[in-house]
Structures are given as structure tokens and as C-alpha cells.
Amino acid sequence: xxxxxxxxxxxxxxxxxxxxxxxxxxxxxxxxxxxxxxxxxxxxxxxxxxxxxxxxxxxxxxxxxxxxxxxxxxxxxxxxxxxxxxxxxxxxxxxxxxxxxxxxxxxxxxxxxxxxxxxxxxxxxxxxxxxxxxxxxxxxxxxxxxxxxxxxxxxxxxxxxxxxxxxxxxxxxxxxxxxxxxxxxxxxxxxxxxxxxxxxxxxxxxxxxxxxxxxxxxxxxxxxxxxxxxxxxxxxxxxxxxxxxxxxxxxxxxxxxxxxxxxxxxxxxxxxxxxxxxxxxxxxxxxxxxxxxxxxxxxxxxxxxxxxxxxxxxxxxxxxxx
Amino acid sequence: xxxxxxxxxxxxxxxxxxxxxxxxxxxxxxxxxxxxxxxxxxxxxxxxxxxxxxxxxxxxxxxxxxxxxxxxxxxxxxxxxxxxxxxxxxxxxxxxxxxxxxxxxxxxxxxxxxxxxxxxxxxxxxxxxxxxxxxxxxxxxxxxxxxxxxxxxxxxxxxxxxxxxxxxxxxxxxxxxxxxxxxxxxxxxxxxxxxxxxxxxxxxxxxxxxxxxxxxxxxxxxxxxxxxxxxxxxxxxxxxxxxxxxxxxxxxxxxxxxxxxxxxxxxxxxxxxxxxxxxxxxxxxxxxxxxxxxxxxxxxxxxxxxxxxxxxxxxxxxxxxx
DNA sequence: TCCCCATATGCTCAAAATAAGTATAAGTGT
DNA sequence: ACACTTATACTTATTTTGAGCATATGGGGA
Numbered sequence: 001x002x003x004x005x006x007x008x009x010x011x012x013x014x015x016x017x018x019x020x021x022x023x024x025x026x027x028x029x030x031x032x033x034x035x036x037x038x039x040x041x042x043x044x045x046x047x048x049x050x051x052x053x054x055x056x057x058x059x060x061x062x063x064x065x066x067x068x069x070x071x072x073x074x075x076x077x078x079x080x081x082x083x084x085x086x087x088x089x090x091x092x093x094x095x096x097x098x099x100x101x102x103x104x105x106x107x108x109x110x111x112x113x114x115x116x117x118x119x120x121x122x123x124x125x126x127x128x129x130x131x132x133x134x135x136x137x138x139x140x141x142x143x144x145x146x147x148x149x150x151x152x153x154x155x156x157x158x159x160x161x162x163x164x165x166x167x168x169x170x171x172x173x174x175x176x177x178x179x180x181x182x183x184x185x186x187x188x189x190x191x192x193x194x195x196x197x198x199x200x201x202x203x204x205x206x207x208x209x210x211x212x213x214x215x216x217x218x219x220x221x222x223x224x225x226x227x228x229x230x231x232x233x234x235x236x237x238x239x240x241x242x243x244x245x246x247x248x249x250x251x252x253x254x255x256x257x258x259x260x261x262x263x264x265x266x267x268x269x270x271x272x273x274x275x276x277x278x279x280x281x282x283x284x285x286x287x288x289x290x291x292x293x294x295x296x297x298x299x300x301x302x303x304x305x306x307x308x309x310x311x312x313x314x315x316x317x318x319x320x321x322x
Numbered sequence: 323x324x325x326x327x328x329x330x331x332x333x334x335x336x337x338x339x340x341x342x343x344x345x346x347x348x349x350x351x352x353x354x355x356x357x358x359x360x361x362x363x364x365x366x367x368x369x370x371x372x373x374x375x376x377x378x379x380x381x382x383x384x385x386x387x388x389x390x391x392x393x394x395x396x397x398x399x400x401x402x403x404x405x406x407x408x409x410x411x412x413x414x415x416x417x418x419x420x421x422x423x424x425x426x427x428x429x430x431x432x433x434x435x436x437x438x439x440x441x442x443x444x445x446x447x448x449x450x451x452x453x454x455x456x457x458x459x460x461x462x463x464x465x466x467x468x469x470x471x472x473x474x475x476x477x478x479x480x481x482x483x484x485x486x487x488x489x490x491x492x493x494x495x496x497x498x499x500x501x502x503x504x505x506x507x508x509x510x511x512x513x514x515x516x517x518x519x520x521x522x523x524x525x526x527x528x529x530x531x532x533x534x535x536x537x538x539x540x541x542x543x544x545x546x547x548x549x550x551x552x553x554x555x556x557x558x559x560x561x562x563x564x565x566x567x568x569x570x571x572x573x574x575x576x577x578x579x580x581x582x583x584x585x586x587x588x589x590x591x592x593x594x595x596x597x598x599x600x601x602x603x604x605x606x607x608x609x610x611x612x613x614x615x616x617x618x619x620x621x622x623x624x625x626x627x628x629x630x631x632x633x634x635x636x637x638x639x640x641x642x643x644x
Numbered sequence: 645t646c647c648c649c650a651t652a653t654g655c656t657c658a659a660a661a662t663a664a665g666t667a668t669a670a671g672t673g674t
Numbered sequence: 675a676c677a678c679t680t681a682t683a684c685t686t687a688t689t690t691t692g693a694g695c696a697t698a699t700g701g702g703g704a
Contacts, residue, residue: 002324002413041397048398073395073415075363076370091324162627172631185701251652259402269692271516271653276690292651293699305484314691573681591663593682598661608671614680615670636662 004053005038005219006020007071007096007226008063010112011243014252016259018223019061020173020215035216036223037061038092044057055094065097067242069233072225073219096226098242115227115259118212118220121164122176122227122262135208136188137166143186173262176228180221183211190214191221230260236310239277241300247283249295250274257313270318273314278304326375327360327541329393329418330385331582332434333565336574338581339434339456339546341383342537357538359383359432359547360414375417383429387419389564391555394547396540418548419456420564437549439582440534440542442484444549444584457530458489458510465508495584498550502543505533512536513543552582558632560601563622567606571617572596579635587637595636600626 008019020034039056046052054065071094101288106112116123121131144156163178165171189211214220234240240257250271258265274280280298288294304311329587330341342356361378368374376387385606392415428434438445466478485500487493505511511533517587536542556562562579572593595600602620626633 005647028626043397043399049395070394073371075365075415077365078366093397158628165631169628170631174632249652266692266694267654268653268694273691288700291701293653293701294648296650306480306491309487309492310496571681588664590665590682590684595662610671612680613672614678615672615682617681 001091002189003038003092004041004049004056005036005089005092005094005222006053006057007036007223008057008061008065009096009115009226009230009243010099010101011256011259012101012112014255014259016115016256018115018118018226019063019107019110020113021110023216030258033214033216034111034113034219036094036219041093049093050095051095057097061109061110063099065099067096067098067239068320069096069229070094070253071096071222073187074222081290094220094222094225096229098239100229101243101245113213115223118215118223118263119176119180119211119227120212121179122173124171124173124263126264128171130265131210132164135210136164136183139188139208140164140182140186143188174232176231177221177224180224184221187192189220193219195286218253231262234260234313236312238300238304238311238313238314241279244300247285247288247297247299249287250280250289251295253280253298277310277311277314278307279313323413324363325412325414326363326371326378327358327414327416327544328375328379328387329416329545330379330383330387330421330547331418331437331552331565332421332423333479333578333581334423334434335575336581338437338578340437340440340548341385341429341432342435343432345538355536355538356433356435356541358416358541363415369591371415372417375419379419379636385421385429387421389420389561391418391551392416393418393544393551396544398540414544416544416547418551420552420561422566423565427507433435435535437545438584440537440545441498441502441549442532442534443501444495446495446585447580447598448586450493451533454486457532458486458505461510461530462486462504462508465510496550498553499543499546502546502594506543511542513540549582553584556582556635557637558634560622560626560635562631562635563601566622569607569619571609571612571619572602573612575602577618579637583637585637599633599636600629601633601635 006019010017010019019037021037022034023032033286037057037060039053039060041049041052048053050070051070054068057063057065073091073093075091079233108141116121121129121136123129140160141157144153144160147153147156159178160182161167161169162172163175163182180189186192188208191214212220230239234257240253240260243256244253251267254265254267254270257270278301281301283297283299285297287297328341331342332339341359343359344356345354359379359382361375361382363371363374368377372390372392376390379385379387395413395415397413424462439549443451443458445451462482463479466475466482469475469478481500482504483489483491484494485497485504502511506514508514510530513536534542537545556579562575562582565578573589575596576587576589576592579592600623603623605619605621607619608616609619
């Protein structure tokens with residue numbers, strides 16, 4: 001009844017990735033979807049839930065998790081369509097974990113998926129994704145307009161504005177879950193349809209082919225929670241180094257941060273900020289991988305947590321005009 | 323086996339408070355301690371866990387919860403001494419909720435407790451609490467020095483430095499849980515002893531009478547988690563208004579923020595920041611409660627969430643010297 | 645070899661945010 | 675009228691941020 005699911009994330013080749021289990025049974029449509037690795041929580045053998053998680057992840061995948069953090073406990077009725085039919089409610093405690101790029105080999109039965117294959121609207125590294133203007137904005141506004149009364153119309157429109165930053169509200173990268181939930185409610189992701197919550201007909205929009213890869217049950221929701229959490233976390237805890245190799249160039253570090261944050265960063269300022277925070281120290285070696293001038297290799301300065309109250313990678317929130 | 327516990331917080335008379343159930347059975351020592359209100363999670367009657375929580379809180383206490391957020395799921399073996407003896411492990415999903423000052427009447431069997439009666443070391447509104455220098459710093463360092471080998475000594479000392487800000491590390495108000503856990507491990511809070519985890523003798527320090535009111539089981543740990551979360555949250559979400567009456571003066575608002583944050587704020591700058599964020603708007607009325615010049619009454623400007631990506635009460639992190 | 649290209653790194657400058665005051669306003673109670 | 679209290683406005687120096695230009699240092703091809 002109670003199990004533990006793991007969102008195991010990394011960044012390889014400048015691309016943020018997450019570990020998913022490929023469907024073993026491609027016969028039924030629903031189970032053909034990839035899913036999060038999960039395992040049981042066994043109170044008699046595991047002192048804490050986190051220990052239990054580490055144990056079965058190591059057993060199943062061979063991965064040695066570095067940073068692990070409990071995310072959220074998911075127990076809504078509609079998370080598992082099978083349970084609705086009368087079985088016991090399944091409850092899962094979700095965890096996020098980060099692993100090193102180097103240890104990011106592929107465990108059997110699983111595969112690394114690009115985060116932004118699942119959440120294409122979250123990738124702003126090359127500017128605002130056209131998907132938002134082409135599909136999401138019009139469809140979501142349609143959905144808002146299709147609400148029963150004036151009040152719920154206004155509420156839906158406001159939620160959409162805040163979540164997606166319509167009309168100058170501005171994009172807040174951390175609101176990943178709010179955005180996914182809106183798309184879910186509006187029936188724009190494939191999961192909605194499967195769940196059968198939303199009655200088709202009457203202004204019902206259809207899951208759009210460009211809104212990313214659907215996952216098993218509510219697993220994309222769990223991932224949205226995880227991405228939002230990670231984005232918030234890198235700003236005030238040095239978790240980004242959990243995915244970096246022992247030595248790295250500043251540009252590699254920037255790429256990793258950009259990957260998770262889903263936003264481009266100003267190169268010169270990034271290095272200035274990282275240096276100012278005392279997050280890294282030079283190793284003395286250089287890397288000539290890139291073609292141009294060789295970049296200096298740095299390592300994480302562990303001491304930073306003893307010096308700063310909230311060490312993390314500072315990021316622009318966008319300059320406020322007024 | 324799975325239940326929901328609620329940390330219900332408010333601020334009354336400038337003092338942050340939390341709702342606890344007083345012990346009904348004062349015969350046994352352990353159960354004489356106050357405890358968090360809790361209720362079962364009933365999957366068949368409640369669609370979501372949050373709904374279930376709201377329902378039984380309303381039933382039990384009559385309180386109408388405003389802001390509710392899931393905190394953490396607690397399932398460690400030692401959270402419930404009874405379960406260790408062989409019973410089923412009890413797991414609880416903790417929630418934080420905020421209620422209005424006005425609705426903060428006392429439900430039967432429960433009482434409002436000052437947060438800082440439970441966490442005296444967290445209240446820096448009148449400067450650094452002497453408790454830290456008098457008791458915590460020496461005792462914690464003793465505990466660190468009593469570790470087995472040199473490495474764990476260093477680790478303990480580092481953890482203490484970071485958590486309590488010894489040696490210029492600086493106090494990070496959000497690390498409430500880390501601090502409580504250190505005190506717990508060092509045997510400085512009464513809960514440690516009850517749990518019987520730490521063997522007495524050999525360098526064992528004793529729970530100190532000044533380290534706050536002990537609660538049932540791991541409930542003070544849950545509260546520490548909640549306080550840390552709230553402190554972080556008020557900076558980037560306008561949750562503080564959940565505890566304010568509909569109209570309030572800026573100084574009342576400041577007092578509420580200071581109460582939760584546990585730190586004093588510069589009055590003139592506070593009002594400037596609040597105004598600059600557009601968090602409030604004047605009601606036109608004034609309040610003559612205070613004796614001096616009457617203060618203007620403000621109300622929360624709901625629109626702020628539509629304008630700013632992360633509206634909240636900005637607070638000084640302390641100017642960085644280097 | 646020398647020049648071009650690519651990337652890395654250093655530096656400048658203006659705009660905005662912040663910390664910490666000082667000064668003034670507008671009430672109450674004596 | 676006066677002292678006292680609290681509220682609010684304004685000033686100033688400093689730090690942080692956003693953005694761009696300039697220079698450094700390698701590789702590869704003419």
C-alpha cells in the first residue's frame with residue numbers, strides 16, 4: 001500500500017535527464033508508458049524511509065545516490081485508475097535524488113530520458129518555446145473561457161496568467177507543478193484522458209501531440225514536483241555539484257545549471273557570481289576539450305557551506321522595472 | 323497505520339503560536355506531554371489527503387484552515403517508541419496550516435502554545451538568546467568532542483557550526499530542523515532520553531531544563547520542520563497575510579513577520595520594501611490603538627501575485643562583508 | 645609562420661536594490 | 675503648551691546586478 005518512488009536526475013552532455021523504467025508489457029496502452037522506478041517500504045528491515053529507498057535503488061540500478069530528499073507524498077484518489085475501481089488506495093512517498101554524470105550509465109530495463117521531452121514548455125534556454133504561443137496559450141484560454149460561471153472563468157484565467165506568465169506577469173521557473181496541473185485540468189496532456197476525469201464533449205479540448213511524453217499514472221506530476229523543487233534548491237544549496245564530475249570548467253557548470261533551471265545565463269556574470277560566492281576553487285589543471293582557449297578546471301569548495309548562510313547559484317529573477 | 327498530523331499556526335498579540343492538544347491522561351509521564359492534533363486518513367471518504375485533513379480539523383476544532391501545505395512524511399523507526407517493541411510502524415503525513423488571528427479561539431482540549439516556548443533558541447527578536455552561549459554552545463561542543471574518532475569529531479563540529487552559526491558562520495534562520503536534530507542527537511532535549519536511543523554514561527550530556535518544552539513522540543521534530551518551512555516561505559509567497567486580519571497596520575504586519583522569522587527588522591526599510599513589492603494597499607482608515615500617531619490601515623493586495631514572480635516579504639540576509 | 649576563429653577570462657559602467665540612518669508628522673496624556 | 679509616542683517621509687552610502695566591451699590563449703588552415 002505504501003511504496004517509495006524515486007526521481008533520479010542527472011545532467012549528461014549538458015542535458016538534464018531522469019531515469020525511467022521502460023514499459024515491460026507493451027500490450028495494453030496504459031502500461032506501455034514509461035514509469036518511475038519504485039520499491040516497497042519495508043518497516044521491519046529499514047530504519048528510515050530514505051535508507052529503504054537507497055537500498056532498493058542500489059539493488060535495482062546499481063546507482064549510488066548522492067543527494068536524496070523527500071519530495072511529497074502522493075495519495076489522491078485519481079492517481080491510480082485501478083484503485084478507483086474499488087481496490088485499496090495506493091500511496092507513494094516520492095523522493096528526488098541526484099547522481100553524478102559519470103555514474104549515469106544505464107541500468108537494465110531503464111533509460112535516461114531528457115526532462116524536456118516530458119516538459120517541452122519548461123525549456124527556455126533558447127528563448128520562449130514556441131509551443132506556448134502556438135498551443136498552450138490559446139488552448140488554456142479556451143479552457144478558461146469554457147468554465148461554468150463568470151467567477152470560475154476569472155479564477156481559471158488568473159491561474160493561467162500566474163503559472164505561464166501571460167500578459168507581462170513574467171515566467172517563474174519554479175512553478176512547474178502549477179503549470180502541469182493546469183495542462184492536466186485543461187485536458188491538454190495525455191494523462192487527463194486516460195484518467196477519465198474530464199468528461200469529453202462540451203468545450204473539451206484534446207490532449208495535444210506537442211505537450212510532451214505521457215507517463216504511467218501520475219508519474220509526470222511527481223516529476224513536475226521534483227523539477228520545481230530542484231530549480232528552487234539550486235539557488236540556495238550547492239546541490240548542482242552533485243551532478244558534476246570532481247573537476248569541471250565553469251562553462252560546464254553553467255550548462256548544468258541552465259539545464260535544470262531551463263533558462264540561459266549571462267556567461268561573464270555567472271562566473272563572477274560563482275567566484276564571489278566562493279563556490280569553487282581552481283584545481284590548477286586546464287581542459288582543452290572545447291577548441292578555443294583552454295578552460296581552467298575547478299572543483300567544488302566544500303567549505304562554502306561553513307561560510308555562507310545559503311550558498312547556491314544565484315540567478316537573475318529578471319530586472320524589475322517598476 | 324497512516325495518519326495525518328496538523329501543525330496549525332497563527333500569530334496572536336505579536337506572538338507566533340501553535341495549536342497543541344493537552345494531555346488527557348496525566349498518569350504516565352510520557353503521555354503527559356502535549357501533542358499535535360492528528361486524524362486518520364480515510365481513503366474511501368476523502369478524495370485527497372488535504373481534504374481529509376481539512377475535514378477532521380474542522381470537525382475537531384472548528385477551525386477553518388486557510389493556507390495548508392504538506393510538509394513531510396515521518397516514518398522513522400524511532401518516532402514511536404511503542405512501535406519499536408514490535409507493533410506496526412506508525413507513519414504520519416505532516417501538514418502545516420495557517421489560520422487568522424481572529425479565528426484563533428481555543429478549541430476544547432487544545433491550547434495555543436508560543437512557538438518559542440518549544441524552541442527558545444530560535445527567538446532572536448531581542449538579539450542572540452543567551453541560552454545559546456550559556457548552554458547550547460558549550461554542551462554541543464562537548465558532545466562533538468566526545469565522538470569516537472577524529473573524523474566524526476570534525477563532522478559533528480562542522481554540523482554544529484553550520485546549524486548554530488558558531489565562529490562567524492552566521493545564523494541561518496531557516497535551519498530550524500538541523501538545529502533541533504543536533505540537540506536531539508546530543509541528548510540536550512528531553513525527547514532523546516525518553517526514546518532511549520542514546521546510552522547514558524560515557525560523555526552523555528543530560529537534557530537541559532532550559533531547552534524548551536518537550537512534546538509527545540517526535541512532534542517537536544515535526545514542528546521544527548514546519549517552522550523552517552514557514553520561515554522560508556514568507557520570503558517568496560505572501561503567506562503571512564493568512565494570519566493577518568483583513569485590515570492591519572504596517573507595524574502589526576512587521577510584528578507578525580518578525581514573530582515567525584524570529585528576527586528583528588528595520589522599521590523604515592520594512593515598510594519601504596512592503597510598499598515596493600506592492601503587497602498592500604491603503605484602506606483609507608486609520609487605527610488609533612497604539613497611543614502615538616494613528617497608523618494607517620492596509621489590506622493585502624491580492625493582485626500582487628499577478629504582477630511579481632515571487633511575492634513575499636523581503637528580509638535582510640545580513641550584508642555580506644566580503 | 646601567421647592569421648583567423650573559437651572559447652575563456654578580465655574589466656567597466658550604469659541601473660537597481662539595500663542598510664542604515666535623519667527628519668518630520670500627527671496623534672495621546674499631563 | 676509640553677513631553678512623549680508612534681508613524682511616515684526622505685537621504686545617503688554601499689552593494690548587487692545586468693549588460694556589454696576588451697583582452698587572453700589555445701587550435702587549425704592558408
